[in-house]
Amino acid sequence: MRKLLALALFAAAGAATAAHGADAPQCQKVRISDLGWTDIMLTNSTAEVLLDALGYDATQTLLGLDVTYVSLKNNEMDVFQGNWRPVQDEQYKSYFEEGAVEVLGTNLEGAKFTLAVPKYVSDAGVKSFADLAQHGDQFGKKIYAIEPGSNQPLLDMVAANRHGLGGWEIVESSEAGMLTQVKKAVPGKQWIVFLGWEPHPMNLDYELTYLAGGDVEYGPNFGGATVRTIARKNYSAECPNAAKLFANLVYDLDYENHGMQMVIGESKSPEDAAREMMKRNPEKLAKWLDGVSTFDGKEALPVVKSTLGL
16 A cells, blocks of 8 residues: 555656646747748747647747737737847837836847948948948949838938938848849949848858948947847746747857758758758757756657657
């Protein structure tokens, strides 16, 4: 009788331990915002592949940056891995001050985000924001940017006539649309100025010069940036296991540059690129899953390795 009782208590303790890391049923669906940027496609797909292997149901929704913040505030999205700082700090400061969103962690350091030109343009003398206005005719007085909602620093710059750029046009389209213009311009050495950033395979595909002097618009060190993962209010308290995974998801420039190159240059799906980069970086997988369980409370790492064939 004592032996049976002991076994029963042991089994109950084991079940409690296994279930300790499990999230509530409403946490199984994980809603992730996607901006259509290739870097976020890769990082979101990395998270989605892992979450699905852990027994969650992760989905990505394409939204603009403004809509992303509103959706997090309204509990219509759970997580966003694209909080670039300092470029988003001023425009979205109220969301953090009001506690409408919470920070889960920093997922990338060493990034940069500012205006760029092909090297042949900088060789001709355009090395800073201050050099643009005097070459307005060669640029067609156009700056190529990304999707509406992500270009406010440039729109404010033109409105305030900073750097003598009042009257210039900010051409808003998308990452893909902007880079199509770069691709068209470079072979014939046409002049073009556009919003550039790293990580991105544009840094592998083209010889670029990031322009100095844009501290007001994008901060010092060529828009030197960190990227944070943020979530809706109370997400880490309500869904601690999923939140722990997102807090653990820390990338680097090499991972993102090469993963994104697979998507853009090799036409791999973001999910396939994420799986391939995990195979190449098994040490990252162990760190990402440290302290994380499957949705039903099992140890994460062996389950994910088995599910993904790693």
